[in-house]
Amino acid sequence: MPSLKEVKTRINSVTSTRKITSAMKMVASAKLHHAQQAIAATLPFEEKLNKILTNFLKGDVSFSSPYIVVRPIEKVAVVVFSSNTSLCGAFNSNVIKLFNKTVDEYKSVASTGIAVYPIGKKIEAAARKENLLIAGSYQKLVDKPAYNEVAELANDLLQKFASGEIDKVELIYHHFKSTAIQKLVRTTLLPIDVNELRRQAAAAKVENDRKYLNDYIVEPNVEELIAALLPQVVCQKLFTALVDSTASEHAARTMAMQIATDNADDLIQDLTVQYNKSRQQAITSELLDIVGGSMQ
Numbered sequence: 001m002p003s004l005k006e007v008k009t010r011i012n013s014v015t016s017t018r019k020i021t022s023a024m025k026m027v028a029s030a031k032l033h034h035a036q037q038a039i040a041a042t043l044p045f046e047e048k049l050n051k052i053l054t055n056f057l058k059g060d061v062s063f064s065s066p067y068i069v070v071r072p073i074e075k076v077a078v079v080v081f082s083s084n085t086s087l088c089g090a091f092n093s094n095v096i097k098l099f100n101k102t103v104d105e106y107k108s109v110a111s112t113g114i115a116v117y118p119i120g121k122k123i124e125a126a127a128r129k130e131n132l133l134i135a136g137s138y139q140k141l142v143d144k145p146a147y148n149e150v151a152e153l154a155n156d157l158l159q160k161f162a163s164g165e166i167d168k169v170e171l172i173y174h175h176f177k178s179t180a181i182q183k184l185v186r187t188t189l190l191p192i193d194v195n196e197l198r199r200q201a202a203a204a205k206v207e208n209d210r211k212y213l214n215d216y217i218v219e220p221n222v223e224e225l226i227a228a229l230l231p232q233v234v235c236q237k238l239f240t241a242l243v244d245s246t247a248s249e250h251a252a253r254t255m256a257m258q259i260a261t262d263n264a265d266d267l268i269q270d271l272t273v274q275y276n277k278s279r280q281q282a283i284t285s286e287l288l289d290i291v292g293g294s295m296q
Contacts, residue, residue, distance in 0.1 A: 169189040
C-alpha cells in the first residue's frame with residue numbers, strides 16, 4: 001500500500017491537472033460559441049446562393065461550364081481539414097484515418113498522383129509522413145478562418161481544374177451538428193454535380209410553387225448567370241467546410257476536456273478515500289504501539 005505522502009502527492013497532482021482541463025474546457029467552450037456565431041452568419045448567404053441557383057435549374061436550362069466537366073481521373077486534389085493542436089479526442093485521428101483510406105483508393109486510379117491541400121497542422125504532418133505531394137500550407141486558416149484566403153484557395157482549385165491540371169477535388173471535414181455530435185464528411189467539390197443540383201431544385205419546386213412563382217428576367221441570359229454562380233458556390237462550400245470543421249474541433253475539445261475533468265473528479269474522490277483509510281490505519285497502528293508499550 002502506498003504511503004500517505006505518496007497518496008497526498010498524487011491527489012495534489014490530479015487536482016492540478018483538473019484545474020488545467022477545466023480551464024481548457026472553458027476556453028474551448030468560448031471558442032465554440034464564436035464558431036457557432038460564424039456558422040449562423042455564413043448559412044443565410046449559402047442558403048440564398050443555393051436557392052438562386054436551384055431556382056434557375058428548375059427548368060431544362062442548357063449551359064456550359066468548365067467546372068461541370070467529368071474527365072478520366074489522372075490527378076486528384078484532396079482538401080482535408082484538421083486541427084493545429086491536440087487534446088480534442090478522436091477528432092484528428094478520424095480525419096487521418098478517412099484521409100488514408102481515400103488516398104489508398106486513388107493510388108491505383110490517379111496515374112499522375114495525388115495533391116494534398118492540408119488545412120491544419122495535424123493532417124499536414126500525416127500527409128508528409130506518407131510522402132504525398134503537399135500543395136501548400138494553410139495552418140493559419142484553422143486559427144483565423146478568413147473568407148478572402150479561402151477564396152484564393154478556391155480560385156486556385158478552379159483554375160487548375162479548368163486547365164486540366166486536376167481532374168477531381170474532394171473535401172474531407174467534420175460537419176458540426178451539436179456539441180456532442182460531429183459527423184465526418186467526404187464529398188466531391190469539383191466537378192460540380194449538376195444532376196444533384198437539379199434534384200435539389202426539383203425537391204424544392206413543389207414547396208416554392210405553393211408560395212409564389214419565380215419568373216425572372218435575366219440579362220444577358222440564364223446560361224451565363226448560372227455559369228457565373230457556380231464558382232461562387234464552390235468558394236462558399238469550401239468556406240462553410242472550414243467554419244464547420246473549426247466549430248467541430250472546439251466542440252470535440254470541449255467534450256474531451258469535460259470528460260477529463262469528470263475523470264479527475266472521480267480519481268480525486270477515490271484517492272481521498274484511500275488517503276483517509278491509510279491515515280486511519282496509521283493512527284490505529286500508532287495507538288496499538290502505544291497501548292502495547294504501556295502494558296510492558
